[in-house]
Amino acid sequence: QVQLVESGGGLVQPGGSLRLSCAASGFTRAYYAIGWFRQAPGKEREGVSCLSSSDGRTYYADSVKGRFTISRDNAKNTVYLQMNSLKPEDTAVYYCAAAVTIVVDYLTGYEYDYWGQGTQVTVSS
Numbered sequence: 001q002v003q004l005v006e007s008g009g010g011l012v013q014p015g016g017s018l019r020l021s022c023a024a025s026g027f028t029r030a031y032y033a034i035g036w037f038r039q040a041p042g043k044e045r046e047g048v049s050c051l052s053s054s055d056g057r058t059y060y061a062d063s064v065k066g067r068f069t070i071s072r073d074n075a076k077n078t079v080y081l082q083m084n085s086l087k088p089e090d091t092a093v094y095y096c097a098a099a100v101t102i103v104v105d106y107l108t109g110y111e112y113d114y115w116g117q118g119t120q121v122t123v124s125s
Contacts, residue, residue, distance in 0.1 A: 002026040002114045004096045009119030012086055018121060020081040022096030031098040035059070035070060036081045037109050038092035038121075047107025048094070049081060059106040064090075086123045093118040 008020040024034065035050025049070040050059045058070050069082045079096065097112035105111060 002098075004098060004114055004116035006094065006096045006116045006119040009094060009121045011122045011124065013125050014087060014123055016086050016123070017082070017084045018086065020083065020094055020096075020119060020121075022079045022081075022116060024077045024079070024096075024098060027098075027100070029100060031100050031114075033099040033103045033106055033112070034072075034079050035097060035106065035112075036079075036094055037097055037112075038090075038094045040089075040092035043092075045109050046092075047109060050103075050106040051079065052103075052106065061107060083121070086121075088123050090121060091123050092121060094121050 003025045005023045008018060012018055030053060032053055033050055036048040037045055038048050039045045048061050048064055049068050051070050067085045072079045095118045096116040098114045099112045103111045
């Protein structure tokens with residue numbers, strides 16, 4: 001049974017930081033890609049940051065580039081999203097997702113097969 005479990009969300013003030021974690025388990029084959037997506041009320045789902053399993057290449061949405069960093073700990077089967085200089089527009093539910101087939105566009109949600117339940121990130125003063 002594949003599971004992706006997110007943690008680390010919460011309430012922070014603008015300019016603050018959060019570190020999200022995604023613990024992956026139950027995969028019978030290695031995933032091709034894993035990463036983070038978010039959706040805010042009234043907005044479309046947005047790819048935030050994803051990682052290619054094969055070569056470690058990372059991908060970032062323009063809106064978070066330079067502020068967010070994705071990383072992984074293979075021994076712990078965990079992917080992280082370090083979020084710095086948070087802005088109110090970063091407020092959203094953040095989802096961890098993994099793809100078990102070849103990915104063409106790493107920041108496109110429908111490329112992914114498994115999803116976590118999400119964790120709320122709220123940036124407000």
